[in-house]
Structure formats: structure tokens, C-alpha cells
Amino acid sequence: MKYKLVRPLSAVLFLYGMICYLAAVTRSFQIIRFPFTIDYGESTTIHQIKTLFDGLSPYSQSAADSFNYFSYTPLFPFLASLLGHDPESWLFAARIINTLSLVGVGLLIAKMYYDWQGRDATTWDFALPFILWFSWFPVSNWMGVGRIDGLALLFQVLGLYFYLKPVEKSSSKMLGILCFVLAFYTKQSAVWIPLSLMLWEATRLNRKDLGGWSLYFAAIVGGLFVLNQFSGGFLWSHLFESNRNEFRIDNLLIALKDNGTFHLGILLVAASGLVKLNLKSSDGLMALLAVTSLIWVVGAGREGSSSNFLLEFSIVVTWFAARGARKLNQSKTISWVATLVVVATCWHNVVVRSYFIKDPGPELFWSNFNSLAKDSTEKVLELVRNSDGPVWSENPSLSLYAGKEIIFWPFEFGQAIARKSMNEDELLKQLADKKVSLVIRESATRIAPVQRLSDKMLQLIGSNYKIIYYDDFYVVYAPNQ
Numbered sequence: 001m002k003y004k005l006v007r008p009l010s011a012v013l014f015l016y017g018m019i020c021y022l023a024a025v026t027r028s029f030q031i032i033r034f035p036f037t038i039d040y041g042e043s044t045t046i047h048q049i050k051t052l053f054d055g056l057s058p059y060s061q062s063a064a065d066s067f068n069y070f071s072y073t074p075l076f077p078f079l080a081s082l083l084g085h086d087p088e089s090w091l092f093a094a095r096i097i098n099t100l101s102l103v104g105v106g107l108l109i110a111k112m113y114y115d116w117q118g119r120d121a122t123t124w125d126f127a128l129p130f131i132l133w134f135s136w137f138p139v140s141n142w143m144g145v146g147r148i149d150g151l152a153l154l155f156q157v158l159g160l161y162f163y164l165k166p167v168e169k170s171s172s173k174m175l176g177i178l179c180f181v182l183a184f185y186t187k188q189s190a191v192w193i194p195l196s197l198m199l200w201e202a203t204r205l206n207r208k209d210l211g212g213w214s215l216y217f218a219a220i221v222g223g224l225f226v227l228n229q230f231s232g233g234f235l236w237s238h239l240f241e242s243n244r245n246e247f248r249i250d251n252l253l254i255a256l257k258d259n260g261t262f263h264l265g266i267l268l269v270a271a272s273g274l275v276k277l278n279l280k281s282s283d284g285l286m287a288l289l290a291v292t293s294l295i296w297v298v299g300a301g302r303e304g305s306s307s308n309f310l311l312e313f314s315i316v317v318t319w320f321a322a323r324g325a326r327k328l329n330q331s332k333t334i335s336w337v338a339t340l341v342v343v344a345t346c347w348h349n350v351v352v353r354s355y356f357i358k359d360p361g362p363e364l365f366w367s368n369f370n371s372l373a374k375d376s377t378e379k380v381l382e383l384v385r386n387s388d389g390p391v392w393s394e395n396p397s398l399s400l401y402a403g404k405e406i407i408f409w410p411f412e413f414g415q416a417i418a419r420k421s422m423n424e425d426e427l428l429k430q431l432a433d434k435k436v437s438l439v440i441r442e443s444a445t446r447i448a449p450v451q452r453l454s455d456k457m458l459q460l461i462g463s464n465y466k467i468i469y470y471d472d473f474y475v476v477y478a479p480n481q
Contacts, residue, residue: 007329008339010124013269013321016346017131023353024134028144030356032095034369035088036377036401040304040411040452042091042146043397044071045080047406049090053081059231059238067416068409069242073185074227076148087400094146101150102143106133108157109315112164113322116282129322136314137262138307140353149308152190155183157315160193164285173212181219188239189296192312196292200285245302245415252301259310265345269338270317273324283323290316304411368473376473377401380440383469383476389437390430394452398440410452417454424454431460434479439465445472 037043048070051058058070058077076097083093110130117125134140142149159179165172183190198213228235260267277283293312300309328338367373377398384391384402391399392408399406416422430436439461441453453461465477 007332007335009269009325009328009335009342010128012339012342013266013325014124014128014131016266016342016350017128017135019350019357020135020140020353021131023356024140024143026358027140027356028095028099030367031144031369032092032099034374035091036374037091037146037395037397038369038373039145040395040450041306042094043395043400043406044409045077045094045146045148046087046090046397046400048072048074048077049080049084049094050087050400052077053085053090057231059227059235061232061234064234064237064241067242067412067422068406069412070238071242072148073188073239075182075186076151079151080146087397091146095144098145098147098150099143101154102139104154105150105157105315106130106139108154108161109133109318112161113319125322125326128325129318132266132321133314133318135263135266135349136310136317137259137349138310138314141307142311147308148187149311152183152187153311153315155179155186156190156193159183160197163197164282174215177212177216180216181223184220185223189243192292192296193289196285196289199292200288203288242412242415244419245304246418247301248303249301251303251305252298255300255307255310256297259307262349263346265342266321267317268341268345269324269328270320271324272328272338273320273322273326275324275327286316286319286323290320303415373473376471379471380469380474380476383438384440387437390435391438391440392436393438393440394442394450395440414452414454424456428456428460431457431464434464437478439477441475441477443471443473443475 031038037046048058051070052074058074063070076094080090080093080097084090107130110126110128110133113129114121114126134143156179159176161176162172162179163176165176177194180191180194183194194213194216224235231238274287277287279287290313293316296309296312298309299305300307302309325338329335381398381402384393384398384404390407391402391404392410393399394410396406396409413422413427417424431439442450461477464480466480467475468478469476
């Protein structure tokens with residue numbers, strides 16, 4: 001790698017990225033060693049891992065009928081099921097796989113950007129995009145968490161790397177397509193890069209390369225056919241019925257506003273990277289990937305969705321930010337002006353990230369993975385173990401940790417009720433008759449408030465149940481006498 005004098009913009013971007021990187025790593029370490037789930041999605045992840053560990057069919061009719069969906073293709077939970085034997089070890093495995101995958105994505109982003117610079121490449125062309133990858137909130141927020149998105153994204157970016165690798169034989173492209181197939185069987189919506197590459201080949205009228213995609217479609221169609229046969233025809237219900245969450249434009253606008261203001265300075269640098277694109281080169285592919293990633297960005301507006309829908313977009317913005325820094329650094333004056341803009345607009349981001357560059361982490365309302373949360377969860381688990389009837393919990397994994405089966409999936413039930421495919425009256429009757437022995441809600445004191453129980457449920461809980469335990473993390477209700 002070549003070295004050259006570092007302009008102030010590159011220096012401040014690297015320093016900013018390093019702070020974010022250290023914060024992401026420290027926070028991830030805190031989460032990975034925390035023995036319990038920290039968000040709803042981790043509960044569904046370890047339940048799916050348990051299903052495969054127990055040797056059960058993941059896409060069964062009984063599970064679909066009870067709205068207990070195995071909502072993703074099975075590669076990730078299968079891998080995690082090989083690395084543990086109980087909820088705590090499954091969760092640890094899931095978190096490690098996801099975190100290392102996101103780090104791997106950062107390395108591949110940096111490697112590809114460096115390669116695209118050709119003979120003009122310098123050390124900064126590798127270091128800057130790698131470190132900037134961790135500056136995006138969607139990336140740092142998803143690191144450490146036991147979710148499938150990191151592995152699915154890694155397979156896609158690894159596939160892109162192999163597909164674009166300049167070799168005489170087609171073996172590298174076939175290896176890339178294999179990675180795309182693995183991405184699909186990790187998460188059925190992980191088709192962003194394959195879709196973009198097919199469009200890229202089509203715009204260049206490259207029929208030879210387009211023909212190679214027949215293997216990709218054959219593997220997906222054939223694999224889905226086999227999975228459907230083993231499921232007795234209920235594969236569609238699990239993979240697609242469960243993901244029909246309500247879309248709300250307000251959710252999307254809030255996600256875009258919050259992330260936009262949080263990263264304003266870096267986004268302005270990335271916008272400058274759009275100047276004088278050579279659309280026939282790697283610049284054109286970056287632009288196409290940016291456009292197609294907007295399909296996934298829109299997904300952030302779905303009910304129950306999170307910043308993981310911005311991960312794809314974060315990749316191309318990282319590339320454009322590195323390209324923009326290169327452009328702006330051509331003028332010393334412009335580089336200094338851009339530096340001041342970045343410092344002024346991203347200072348709040350630095351302050352927030354710096355909270356996590358210590359261990360143990362801060363006692364803040366969003367850090368529900370500290371020692372206080374651990375002690376609280378252990379107390380609630382003891383109540384669940386001693387209960388003699390059904391337990392409804394906003395955190396479904398509590399039943400698994402207590403050695404019981406999950407019978408209540410508040411988010412899935414809520415979506416099914418909203419689609420009118422489930423009758424809420426059955427659930428309301430159980431509350432009215434006090435058949436539910438415990439109702440466990442997440443406290444809004446240290447956990448961001450999310451209403452997963454309907455207003456009618458909350459009214460019945462308020463009239464027929466009393467609080468038997470309360471702290472900053474949980475509120476536990478038992479029937480009135």
C-alpha cells in the first residue's frame with residue numbers, strides 16, 4: 001500500500017470513525033457476554049435455533065396455525081444450533097456469528113474500494129472505508145446482537161467480491177453466485193446485490209454473464225421446493241405470511257430523520273462523492289447499488305422494523321463517503337471547510353458513542369444489558385419457574401430460560417390480529433377468566449417503550465391483575481384474588 005500526506009478531512013474522518021469503532025466493539029463485548037436477550041428479535045432467533053436443535057420441522061403446520069412462525073430461511077439458526085445446547089449458549093453463538101459477519105463486511109468494503117482505485121490506491125483507501133463502516137448507527141446498533149442480518153449481508157458482499165474479481169476463468173463468478181445462494185438461505189430477502197448485479201449486466205447487454213444466473217435461480221427454486229415438501233406445504237406461510245407487517249410512513253420518516261441528522265456531516269461528504277461519476281466503471285455499480293438499496297430502506301417503515309433495513313444503504317454510503325473525501329481533499333481549503341462541517345454536525349454522534357467506550361457500560365436507559373438488567377431478569381425468571389399456569393411475556397425468551405415452552409408471541413399475535421387472521425377475543429377471554437398466571441411487561445424506565453399488548457388487553461390486565469414485581473426493566477402482574 002502507498003502512503004501520502006493526509007489531508008485534515010481524512011484525518012478527522014478517521015479519528016471520528018475510530019471513536020465509533022471502539023464504541024461499537026466495546027458495546028458489542030458488553031452485549032455478547034450478557035446472558036439474556038436484549039430485544040424481541042433475539043427471542044425469536046433462539047427459539048428457532050432450539051427448534052432445529054431439537055430436531056423438529058421448522059416449517060410445521062401446527063406452528064403456522066398458532067402464528068408461531070419460523071420466519072426465515074434456516075441456515076443461520078442451523079449453524080448456531082451446532083454451537084450450543086441451551087438458550088444462553090445459542091444466544092452467544094448467534095451474537096458471535098452476527099458480530100464477526102459485520103466486521104467481515106467492513107473488511108470486504110474496504111478491500112473492494114481499495115481495488116477500485118487501481119494504481120492510485122493508498123493505505124487510506126483501505127483504512128478509511130473500513131473504519132467509517134462502524135460509524136453508521138445501523139451497523140453499531142446491530143453489532144453484538146443475535147440476529148441473522150450480519151451473516152446474510154456478509155454472504156452478499158463476499159459474493160460481490162468474488163463476482164467482480166478479475167480472473168480469466170468463470171470459477172470466481174460461480175463462487176460469487178454460491179455466496180448469493182447462501183445469503184438467500186440465511187434470509188430470504190437477502191437479494192439486494194444479486195438483483196443489482198443482474199441489472200448491471202443487463203445494462204451492459206452482457207448476455208454471457210446473465211446466463212450464469214440460471215444456477216442461482218435453479219438453486220433457490222429447487223431448494224424452496226424441497227423445503228416446502230418437507231414442510232407439508234406450509235413453507236410459504238412461515239416465510240412470507242409472518243413478514244406481512246403493517247407499513248407506516250411515519251415510521252420511515254422518523255428513521256430517516258433520526259439517522260440523517262445523526263450522520264449529517266458524513267452524509268454531506270458522501271454526497272460530494274456523487275460528483276463526476278464514471279457510470280461505466282465501478283462508480284456506476286456503486287450508484288446502481290445505492291438506488292436498489294432504497295427498496296430495503298423503505299422497509300424501515302414496517303411495524304416492528306428497525307435500523308437493520310438501513311444496513312444495505314450504509315455500505316454504499318461508506319463507499320461514497322470515502323470517494324467524497326478523496327475529491328474534497330484535492331483542495332486544501334475545501335478539505336478544511338469540510339472538516340469543520342463534519343466536526344460541527346457529528347459532534348453529538350461522538351458524544352453518544354463515547355458513552356460506551358468503557359466497561360462496564362453506562363447506566364443509561366437504552367443499556368438494558370448491564371448488571372442491573374441481569375439481576376432483574378434472574379428475579380423475574382424465578383417467578384416464571386414458580387408459576388403454575390400460562391405465562392404471557394413481552395420478552396418471549398423468558399419462558400425458554402425458565403425451562404418452559406413459549407405460548408405467547410405478542411408481536412406475531414398483534415400482527416395476526418391486525419390482519420384479521422386471528423381472533424383477539426380468545427386471548428381476552430383468558431385474561432377475563434384469569435387463566436394467565438403471569439403477565440410480564442417491559443418497563444419503560446430503561447427500555448424504549450413499545451406497546452405490544454392491545455388496549456383491550458391492557459384494560460383487562462389493569463382490572464383483573466395486580467403488580468407483584470416492579471423495577472426499571474420489568475413489571476410483573478398476577479391475577480387478583
